Amino acid sequence: MYSPAMPTRPIERTISKRATHDSEFRAALVAEALKCLCENDVATAKSILRTYVMTAIGFEELGRRMGERPESLIRMMSDKGNPSLSKLAALLSAIKTHDGVNIEVRGTL
Incomplete structure (x- = not known):
């Protein structure tokens, strides 16, 4: 149960x-x-990618890789x-190389 006196930390941390x-x-x-x-x-995507970059690479x-x-x-x-778009593509390529993330696109029309 939440109590106002309980310490909390920001979700970002x-x-x-x-x-x-x-x-x-x-x-x-x-x-x-x-x-x-x-x-x-785009705003949320950039925020999430920024968090990834700061914590992973x-x-x-x-910058060196790109x-x-x-x-x-x-x-x-x-x-x-x-x-x-070219900078986002380069960023995703660097992420893929760094962490071995497999980016797969699936969908239906």
Whole structure:
């Protein structure tokens, strides 16, 4: 039962802690981000991918793999960032390489 006196922690910290140690959870984050992109919820997708990057690979290493400055990637993934399709594709490729995430598209028409 919740009590106002009970200490709580921000959900972001809980998610980050789990993602740091759980590769299956990180894969689920990527899947959810892709689902959000398909539903045109870019803000949520960027937020989820930003969490993934911060916990799994870091912006420095991601920048090295993508040939981009980390500051540019941080800006791209910010609330006001507007990543191009080619940058998102490169980001997903780096994630796939880093964590061995298998990205599979299924659907029906």
